[in-house]
Amino acid sequence: MExxxxxxxxxxxxxxxxxxxxxxxDVEDDPETFPLMPDKIDYLNEKFINKxxxxxxxxxxxxxxxxxxxxxxxxxxxxxxxxNFTAVxxxxxxxxxxxxxGDNYAVWVALRDDxxxxxxxxxxxxxxxxxxxxxxxxxxxxxxxxxxxxQKATMVKFMKAxxxxxxxxxxxxxxxxQGMWWNYRKPRPMQxxxxxxxxxxKTPIVPIFITMEDSNxxxxxxxxxxxxxxxxxxxxxxxxxxxxxxAKRDMKNRNYAAWxxxxxxxxxxxxxxxxx
Numbered sequence: 001m002e003x004x005x006x007x008x009x010x011x012x013x014x015x016x017x018x019x020x021x022x023x024x025x026d027v028e029d030d031p032e033t034f035p036l037m038p039d040k041i042d043y044l045n046e047k048f049i050n051k052x053x054x055x056x057x058x059x060x061x062x063x064x065x066x067x068x069x070x071x072x073x074x075x076x077x078x079x080x081x082x083x084n085f086t087a088v089x090x091x092x093x094x095x096x097x098x099x100x101x102g103d104n105y106a107v108w109v110a111l112r113d114d115x116x117x118x119x120x121x122x123x124x125x126x127x128x129x130x131x132x133x134x135x136x137x138x139x140x141x142x143x144x145x146x147x148x149x150x151q152k153a154t155m156v157k158f159m160k161a162x163x164x165x166x167x168x169x170x171x172x173x174x175x176x177x178q179g180m181w182w183n184y185r186k187p188r189p190m191q192x193x194x195x196x197x198x199x200x201x202k203t204p205i206v207p208i209f210i211t212m213e214d215s216n217x218x219x220x221x222x223x224x225x226x227x228x229x230x231x232x233x234x235x236x237x238x239x240x241x242x243x244x245x246x247a248k249r250d251m252k253n254r255n256y257a258a259w260x261x262x263x264x265x266x267x268x269x270x271x272x273x274x275x276x
Contacts, residue, residue, distance in 0.1 A: 004221035023188040026179030033127030036149040043161030057142035065105040072217045079110045081232035091166030096208040098175035110230040121172045187259035195251040204235040209259045211266040
């Protein structure tokens with residue numbers, strides 16, 4: 001089967017961004033981003049209509065991705081370290097490497113039996129909420145998503161909602177690398193956001209690193225579907241004896257080191273950028 005020209009181009013762009021160390025940039029041609037105004041978002045689903053939409057979106061989203069699993073277009077081979085998640089009581093932040101539109105569902109599948117009936121909240125980019133890519137619009141707007149915004153007033157609402165969710169014991173997924181790099185196996189250096197939020201809210205981070213292996217199944221683009229191993233790693237707590245800036249940097253460094261260690265142990269090779 002001939003490989004998709006689009007996916008081949010994505011791999012070329014990834015290699016170029018890796019060479020330039022532009023770790024946070026997205027390689028996809030994302031739709032235009034429109035500003036998210038504060039009156040256009042109900043982060044905590046306080047309106048009844050949004051509760052209904054969220055329920056419907058979660059049902060449809062589960063059907064969509066469960067069909068991908070049944071069709072072997074999303075393969076979760078193994079989950080390791082669930083005890084690291086269950087050991088943390090109360091609200092927590094999950095960090096995960098970002099390489100697929102389905103990796104957040106893989107995280108959900110890995111954790112859901114130990115979520116005590118709660119849902120997984122996901123921080124997403126502004127444009128994925130205001131102008132979502134097809135066919136994921138309903139999921140992006142209503143599957144317990146927390147969109148960021150370029151608008152200060154909206155971000156004030158975001159910060160308040162984020163804190164309240166953690167206080168009531170919810171789990172929030174953040175992609176600290178920022179942009180999605182399709183099927184990229186290496187850990188990338190991270191942005192500060194997840195760790196600043198963790199320090200601000202005195203909240204632990206549970207890092208997850210997903211490793212991949214080629215299956216024997218081809219996807220619709222002529223590439224092998226990846227088999228995921230979900231590595232749930234020991235929690236990282238903010239150091240209360242450090243300043244906000246130092247505590248944030250410390251958490252980010254420890255998260256990255258944990259990802260690198262997992263990468264090198266699983267693939268049995270040192271992490272080297274600029275090489276396949």
